[in-house]
Amino acid sequence: MNPFPIVMASLKRHWIMNILFVLLIAVAVAIGVGLTAQERALRQGSAQAADKFDILIAAPGSQTEIVMNSIFLQHSAINLLDGPYWGTLFDDPRVEIAAPLAFGDSWKGHSIVGSTPQFVTYLSGGLASGHVFETIEQAVVGAAVPLAIGDEFEPSHGHGPEEVLDHHHGAELHVVGKMQPTGTPWDSAIIVAVEQVWDLHALPTGHHEPAGDEHDHDASEAHEDHEDHEDHEHNEANAHHEGDHDHDHDHDHAADHDEDAHDHGHEHDDHHHVTRIGPPFDLDELPGVPAIVVRPKSVAAAYTIRSDYRTDHSTAFFPAEVLVEMYRLLGNAGSVMRAMALGSQALVVAAILAAILALMQLYRKQFAVLRALGAPRSYVFSAIWSYVSLLVITGAICGLGLGWMVAQSVSRIFTAETGMAMQASLGSSELMLAGGFVIIGLILATLPAFLLYRRPVVSALRGS
DSSP: OOOHHHHHHHHHHTHHHHHHHHHHHHHHHHHHHHHHHHHHHHHHHHHHHTTTOOEEEESSSOHHHHHHHHTSOOOOOOOOBOHHHHGGGGGOTTEEEEEEEEEEEEETTEEEEEEOHHHHHHHHTSEEEEOOOOSTTEEEEOTTSSOOTTOEEOOEESOGGGOEEEEEOSOOEEEEEEEOOOSSGGGGOEEEEHHHHHHHTTOOOSSOOOTTHHHHHHHHHHHHHHHHHHHHHHHHHHHHSOOHHHHHHHHHHHHHHHHHHHHHHHHHHTSOOOOOOSSSOOGGGOOOBSEEEEEESSHHHHHHHHHHTOSSSOEEEOHHHHHHHHHHHHHHHHHHHHHHHHHHHHHHHHHHHHHHHHHHHHTHHHHHHHHHTTOOHHHHHHHHHHHHHHHHHHHHHHHHHHHHHHHHHHHHHHHHHHOOOOOOOOOHHHHHHHHHHHHHHHHHTHHHHHHHHSSOHHHHHHTO
């Protein structure tokens, strides 16, 4: 006999209660699926963000804070590594790329990071458009920064909630390039010459460029012109002994010209003109930086560099080491949350079975009549088992979809907040979780089926 007509009739008769059963199962499965999918997306996104940062060298301190500052651009106060300790990296034969990172300013929530032109090319694998900065007045923006090539902006002091919108440095920066999307927080960053950051904060710029050269040149030219003008007027006075009024007027004009040149020189002194950017740097002109990114030429070079810069004055480490520790902590927390999710799933299944047992008590006389009319016990068992199993399977499938949608939503929010690309997807772990839930549900579905299966027909018809 076919039990499905009885199953479908039961589903239609109590459709509201059956929908609630399915929703409870779906939520229970979605919690576990969402947790595992989101944890995997977070691991993949953070690993991608750290991919270009082989070695970080910084002042001694918390390696986690250094990683959060340098890779994820979550800025906090950290110690600066003095110039003499990192300036020699550019001449180290083991180093392929060395790039200082300097923070301190932002624009509308987008971090402004000072570094070198080589780092920009290395980080994005080439620009999507434009070119790297060639002067301290130029900038390259990440793919997610709402600035186009040719736009101008003025940096503000600070980051995030500490950004002081009305505290500007008086510097206009010009966008000359846009990076390729990297799927990292650097898509929301603005990169300028590290000399720009140093200069805005009144620090040495890493190069011997005495201020005032152009002023001295301009003032010298103005002074020579003034002397020539005075000599010319003096000769005319001696030759003609006339035009005293004109001479006085011309002398006043020359004095005004000299004063204008003097004022222009003072305005010029207000800005430290930097004409050189990037390495080579002058060691005695290097200020401290929060971190230096190093790409070694080989694996062996990476370990020797890390060893050499682990001193009392500096620390060097692989960011992957910090991420592994973070993953371990995340995994421990994830295990606790998954255990809680499994507990909630077990409670949901138990509640549903209890409700189904109560429901089956309402159907006991109907099944007893079927038994009296000749229906075998196996028919009763299969009808009840199929009914419960259909609810469990439908709920698990809905839970997979619901968990995936929740994980996708959380990933989008996380990406918008951090700039780190996260793409949640369903993998073998999620399918095994849902499959395990279904198997447990199918096994437990035999309980109400067995209870009605073994119930005597006479006692069921009597309502006892």
